Amino acid sequence: MNTLLPKSGCLAVLLIAMGCEQFSPAPVEFDNSDVIELGDVHTLDIRGTVISSLPKAAPLIDEEKSALGKLLFWDPVLSGNQDVACATCHLPSNGYGDGLTRSIGVGGVGRGTQRVPGDFEPVPRNAQSLINVFWNGINEAGLFDPQQAPMFWDNRAVSLHEQALDPLKSELEMRGSSISEEDIIPEILSRLNNIEEYRTLFLSAYGREEITETELVDALVAFQSTIIANNSPFDRWMRGDSSAMSDRQVSGMQEFVIAGCTDCHSGPLFSDFELHVLGTPEAANLIEPDTGNGSFAFRTPMLRQLEFTGPYFHGGQFSNLDGVMDFYDEPQRSSNPNVSTSELDEDFLALPETDDGLGGLLTDFLSALNDPEFDRTVPQSVPSGLMPGGR
Ligand code: HEC
Numbered sequence: 001m002n003t004l005l006p007k008s009g010c011l012a013v014l015l016i017a018m019g020c021e022q023f024s025p026a027p028v029e030f031d032n033s034d035v036i037e038l039g040d041v042h043t044l045d046i047r048g049t050v051i052s053s054l055p056k057a058a059p060l061i062d063e064e065k066s067a068l069g070k071l072l073f074w075d076p077v078l079s080g081n082q083d084v085a086c087a088t089c090h091l092p093s094n095g096y097g098d099g100l101t102r103s104i105g106v107g108g109v110g111r112g113t114q115r116v117p118g119d120f121e122p123v124p125r126n127a128q129s130l131i132n133v134f135w136n137g138i139n140e141a142g143l144f145d146p147q148q149a150p151m152f153w154d155n156r157a158v159s160l161h162e163q164a165l166d167p168l169k170s171e172l173e174m175r176g177s178s179i180s181e182e183d184i185i186p187e188i189l190s191r192l193n194n195i196e197e198y199r200t201l202f203l204s205a206y207g208r209e210e211i212t213e214t215e216l217v218d219a220l221v222a223f224q225s226t227i228i229a230n231n232s233p234f235d236r237w238m239r240g241d242s243s244a245m246s247d248r249q250v251s252g253m254q255e256f257v258i259a260g261c262t263d264c265h266s267g268p269l270f271s272d273f274e275l276h277v278l279g280t281p282e283a284a285n286l287i288e289p290d291t292g293n294g295s296f297a298f299r300t301p302m303l304r305q306l307e308f309t310g311p312y313f314h315g316g317q318f319s320n321l322d323g324v325m326d327f328y329d330e331p332q333r334s335s336n337p338n339v340s341t342s343e344l345d346e347d348f349l350a351l352p353e354t355d356d357g358l359g360g361l362l363t364d365f366l367s368a369l370n371d372p373e374f375d376r377t378v379p380q381s382v383p384s385g386l387m388p389g390g391r
């Protein structure tokens with residue numbers, strides 16, 4: 001990896017010598033005429049590191065199924081006490097996360113950052129954004145396998161289909177304690193089969209009289225597959241519009257690569273979808289430490305839509321990007337008492353000091369990865385008659 005600045009001391013010396021404003025990044029070595037079209041993605045080689053746009057075409061999803069899935073996604077009838085919907089924690093106004101450090105499920109009241117817990121603990125983790133989740137696992141060449149798509153901060157599930165039942169069964173997220181894990185799915189299916197509007201909609205979309213787990217999951221997946229934002233300034237720049245990114249954003253993109261952020265934040269979603277130990281601090285007020293996959297490794301999050309998806313990291317440890325940049329600045333060490341510095345990921349240890357020295361170029365580049373045009377519509381009502389999105 002090319003290092004941008006020597007690891008210790010020199011940054012401060014440079015800044016004193018040059019004055020902060022005069023610090024200039026490496027001259028930009030490319031423009032968007034160097035971009036190569038590869039299938040449906042556009043790729044650019046910067047010093048041997050390939051970065052890629054998202055596919056230009058949105059996935060082809062059956063509209064009837066996704067419309068039905070959207071009603072289910074907003075309907076609290078899927079939760080044990082009929083008080084929490086998927087949308088409670090995955091709200092369009094919060095980039096399909098909830099804006100909270102740790103999500104508040106069963107028993108909570110209110111929306112987004114206004115939501116407060118009731119009798120149950122908040123969920124241990126930060127709600128992941130579902131924007132572009134259809135493409136989880138996508139690589140530089142635009143290739144991905146929906147059946148193997150990694151899910152959750154610790155990659156414990158693969159595919160949206162496997163993921164969908166998890167929140168329904170989770171005591172803290174949606175189930176509550178009045179119904180057992182074994183009984184919750186049959187209970188939800190019996191409720192759905194007793195609502196005439198759902199029976200009609202499922203019959204029309206799937207051609208079957210009875211609603212089973214298969215159709216329920218499929219409809220939820222169909223809706224989530226339509227939450228797409230693939231037209232950010234970065235994507236448009238890659239596809240040929242050289243005015244889509246500012247000069248600072250283009251410089252920031254180069255620094256992002258030179259600094260080694262792309263060792264992990266790679267591919268069109270700027271994630272390798274692998275687990276890494278960064279020794280991040282624990283989330284606030286946990287009963288026991290969150291060990292991630294068991295060894296304190298967490299999945300590289302995508303870096304798209306950050307404008308909408310804070311707070312950041314697996315427990316919402318950082319409320320803004322300046323906090324994240326401070327974390328990456330400074331010689332890398334563990335910020336978690338359960339992780340020793342020798343256990344840290346070597347690509348993390350190899351990062352140079354960057355943020356101040358680059359005068360915010362990295363965050364300028366990250367802002368080019370926001371696309372505000374995603375589905376933010378909220379159903380007026382849901383077939384159960386309950387409040388869409390829960391209490
Ligand atoms: C109480 C809040 C809450 C509710 C309700 C909820 N989620 Fe989530 N969701 C989360 C949190 C927190 C995570 C991260 C969990 C983890 O890593 O262990 C997550 C992760 C996910 C992911 C993984 C995304 C990725 O990139 O890996 C998907 C997909 C998802 N949720 C879909 C759903 C669906 C579908 C429903 C309804 C059936 C739902 N969620 C209900 C909070 C919630």
Ligand code: HEC
Nearest residue numbers: 261264276280298299300301312313314324328345347348
């Ligand atoms: C060794 C792999 C690795 C490298 C190198 C790396 N990151 Fe990360 N990044 C991660 C992981 C893993 C997380 C989540 C950690 C957690 O939740 O505990 C993360 C989180 C983030 C987040 C928060 C996103 C969110 O939605 O929570 C941002 C922003 C970010 N990184 C930017 C950068 C920048 C900028 C660089 C280069 C200076 C960089 N990263 C280098 C692996 C890496």
